[in-house]
Amino acid sequence: xxxxxxxxxxxxxxxxxxxxxxxxxxxxxxxxxxxxxxxxxxxxxxxxxxxxxxxxxxxxxxxxxxxxxxxxxxxxxxxxxxxxxxxxxxxxxxxxxxxxxxxxxxx
Amino acid sequence: xxxxxxxxxxxxxxxxxxxxxxxxxxxxxxxxxxxxxxxxxxxxxxxxxxxxxxxxxxxxxxxxxxxxxxxxxxxxxxxxxxxxxxxxxxxxxxxxxxxxxxxxxxxxxxxxxxxxxxx
Numbered sequence: 001x002x003x004x005x006x007x008x009x010x011x012x013x014x015x016x017x018x019x020x021x022x023x024x025x026x027x028x029x030x031x032x033x034x035x036x037x038x039x040x041x042x043x044x045x046x047x048x049x050x051x052x053x054x055x056x057x058x059x060x061x062x063x064x065x066x067x068x069x070x071x072x073x074x075x076x077x078x079x080x081x082x083x084x085x086x087x088x089x090x091x092x093x094x095x096x097x098x099x100x101x102x103x104x105x106x107x
Numbered sequence: 108x109x110x111x112x113x114x115x116x117x118x119x120x121x122x123x124x125x126x127x128x129x130x131x132x133x134x135x136x137x138x139x140x141x142x143x144x145x146x147x148x149x150x151x152x153x154x155x156x157x158x159x160x161x162x163x164x165x166x167x168x169x170x171x172x173x174x175x176x177x178x179x180x181x182x183x184x185x186x187x188x189x190x191x192x193x194x195x196x197x198x199x200x201x202x203x204x205x206x207x208x209x210x211x212x213x214x215x216x217x218x219x220x221x222x223x224x225x226x
Binding site: 001032034036038042043045049050055087089091094095096097098099100 | 142144151152153154157166167168169202207210211212213214215216217218219
């Protein structure tokens with residue numbers, strides 16, 4: 001199975017900051033990676049697909065990059081609504097796997 | 108608009124069975140693969156199972172293989188997860204999610220249904 005490792009596990013930042021979350025795969029997954037945002041008590045929401053494709057309706061301050069085994073999610077200027085937990089997920093092969101999550105907290 | 112509504116969760120004793128349902132609307136259900144994903148209390152997301160649009164291919168996480176069965180009824184626009192030999196570690200919110208195509212990202216999610224396995 002492909003293991004997905006996110007870093008950091010927790011990130012403290014302020015409104016207006018630029019933040020980057022990293023996701024590493026245990027083997028190459030090409031660009032078969034998605035990013036999701038989840039708020040407490042809610043279902044996850046798709047942000048990015050195919051490593052860098054912005055999902056319709058998602059603000060342009062979110063961006064994704066990477067290929068192979070290393071990927072990043074960047075939020076260019078944090079807004080109050082962005083404080084949440086973020087997950088990467090590979091869909092290169094079954095079983096699909098998620099990273100352990102990165103909790104973005106207000107500093 | 109796409110809607111996915113899970114049902115069937117509840118409290119069940121270890122070793123017993125439970126069937127979850129996911130009613131889909133707002134898209135052509137019979138054309139898309141579907142997933143189940145779960146989240147234990149306070150923990151991260153765990154992918155559980157996938158079924159192709161026509162039900163011909165199914166995939167499972169190792170943690171549920173042999174105990175859980177994913178199925179679908181395209182005439183009823185409904186996805187199912189039959190869970191048997193339930194364990195305490197199966198306690199989680201279970202989400203159904205639509206696949207973008209035939210084995211890709213999960214573009215729409217339901218609100219989830221809570222399964223609690225407890226004596």
